[in-house]
Amino acid sequence: MRDGIITGLILVFVPFSLTSIGGGGAIIAGIQNETVNVHNWLSAEDFIHLFAVSRAAPGPGMVLATVIGWHVAGWLGALVASLALFVPSSLLCYAVFRWTNTHREKKWHRVMREGLAPVGIGLIMAGVISLFRVTNGGLLGLSIACLATAILYFIPKFPVLIVLALGGAIAAVALGGWQGF
Template sequence: MRDDNVLIALVAVFVPLSFASIGGGTSILAGIQHQAVDVHHWVTSREFVDMFAISRAAPGPGSLLTTLIGWHIAGWAGALIATLALYVPSSLLCYGVAFVWRRHRGKVWHTALEEGLAPVGVGLMMAGVLVIMQLSGGGVLPWLLALGTMALLLRWPKLHPLPLFFMGGVIAVVVRAAVS
């Protein structure tokens, strides 16, 4: 594929995902994975998981994964185009909706729409989590750690995530060392 075609493909993939990102970048992980790995074969499953980990470790939004994918397939131009294609459309839409949204606060349809979109966002985020868990290939341990973390956060919602990350890492290292 020529460079121009790759850049156009990045726009064609990330603009629609931008509009589907109800709930943030996590909500479109499944779509990003499907397009980048299964449809366009820009990255392998392993590369996708690695890029996901890097995007989560780096400061800034986790959806910087798109920047890494763009960089991987088309260098600086790909990184810029992928990032702009993901952030600009939804930002403009959000700005426009917020402008209208404030005028109708308290109306029945406003409340119904707000409450109806919450489970959509949660469902999209869960799809992203499931994709990452399946691609990681870590076996049962990551699933158990995720379920344990979820249980702790449901019990103590104000618990800071850093101790949970640390505990999960320690448990994973100890279990892997014991199995080896």
């Protein structure tokens, strides 16, 4: 059984590694679908909890793979999931960088960079929508997300930690979580 899960982790995370255009946020929706709906390794609630832990943990933003691997197969699962997510994309990035760096001044190189940017943004948006659906954010969550987006769009240098704190404070006050705030 454990060998099947280890193989499953590899088969899930290697393709995501190779398609993570736009960074880790671009593959969250796919990871959620694979781990919750396809393989049934996690419940939707477990996924949200592990996602929160991965965001709170120091290190790369996609520690999510590590905590999912650990949750479903212990330390070996954590190691395998981490390597499956980080090694293939790292090798691909290195190879592409080495190959394209000599062509930086050519038109096709600029077009490729500009063409991949919307793909990355779209994949990140899909991840946000997936998380929003799983958490049942409702009107309050949507309002906080829109406010945060507006702040960061119109004031790009605004400190992200303050935006996060403001969102948390608004949610806590709206849900009555902080008495006497």
